Amino acid sequence: MQRTNLSDKVINALKNDIASGKLKKGARIPAEPELMERYEVGRSTIREAIKTLAISGILKVQQGSGTFVASKIKDETLTQRLRRADFEEINTVRSLLEKEIVRLACQNRTASDISKMLHCLELRKKAIVADQQQKCTDADIAFHISVAKASGNQVLLDLYQSFTSVIRNFFAKRKEENMIQFAKSHQWHEELAQAIKEQDQQAAQQLIQTLLDNNY
Numbered sequence: 001m002q003r004t005n006l007s008d009k010v011i012n013a014l015k016n017d018i019a020s021g022k023l024k025k026g027a028r029i030p031a032e033p034e035l036m037e038r039y040e041v042g043r044s045t046i047r048e049a050i051k052t053l054a055i056s057g058i059l060k061v062q063q064g065s066g067t068f069v070a071s072k073i074k075d076e077t078l079t080q081r082l083r084r085a086d087f088e089e090i091n092t093v094r095s096l097l098e099k100e101i102v103r104l105a106c107q108n109r110t111a112s113d114i115s116k117m118l119h120c121l122e123l124r125k126k127a128i129v130a131d132q133q134q135k136c137t138d139a140d141i142a143f144h145i146s147v148a149k150a151s152g153n154q155v156l157l158d159l160y161q162s163f164t165s166v167i168r169n170f171f172a173k174r175k176e177e178n179m180i181q182f183a184k185s186h187q188w189h190e191e192l193a194q195a196i197k198e199q200d201q202q203a204a205q206q207l208i209q210t211l212l213d214n215n216y
Contacts, residue, residue: 006041010049013039018058018069028066029059082166090166095212097160098144101151102192102208106201108152116146117193121186128183136182141167143189150196185216 017023030038035046050067053059060070082090105113120143127136141164148160188207195204 006039006045007048007052010035010039010041010046011052014049014053015058018072023069025069025072027069029069031066082162090163091212091215094163094167097156097163098208098212099205101148101153101156101160102196102204103201104151104153104156105147105196106199106204109150109196109199113146113150114193114197117143117150117196120146121189121193124182124189125186128179128186131179133178133182136179137168140182140189143193147192147196181214181216185211185214188216 014023014029023029029035029050032043032046035041036043039046050059050061054061054067054070057071058069059067061067120139124136124139124143127133127139145157145161145164148157151157188210192204192207192211195201195207
């Protein structure tokens with residue numbers, strides 16, 4: 001555990017030097033003995049850190065010449081970070097967001113919000129009947145975004161919208177199952193909209209949990 005932490009320390013220090021411009025693209029990083037002295041770590045820790053950065057494409061090791069900065073460190077957008085996250089991580093954060101969104105939507109929804117939700121559900125239902133997967137996906141995501149808007153919290157809405165590309169990718173990976181699952185979950189979506197309309201937080205929370213448990 002200790003060596004991993006020391007390796008992370010070296011990785012972060014080198015990344016900070018690259019991000020700040022102290023080490024520019026194409027520049028050769030200090031030799032191992034200098035890095036060992038600078039960070040007060042052993043040779044194996046330095047090599048582990050360099051290997052990790054080389055795998056990620058930030059550094060390039062050239063035998064006989066040294067190790068060079070291969071790319072600049074750019075700020076990673078939330079969408080980019082989400083795209084490389086695994087499904088369990090995504091689902092955990094999505095669950096937290098959905099539950100809070102639904103709770104606030106029950107408190108803050110307006111007649112206009114309910115109208116938008118019902119419109120999205122009507123489009124979703126029509127797409128199910130017509131077996132139009134893309135339209136159903138679009139309507140499903142639009143419905144959940146309409147619930148997020150109803151929460152009245154712009155930050156939650158922005159965060160949820162960042163998840164839409166990940167959700168689309170998830171749907172795209174299970175095309176054969178989608179229409180059956182869309183049809184199966186439609187009544188739950190309708191009941192969720194009704195619970196929000198009636199400001200029934202308990203029912204809404206139970207319904208969103210059911211949808212999350214079934215990956216809808």
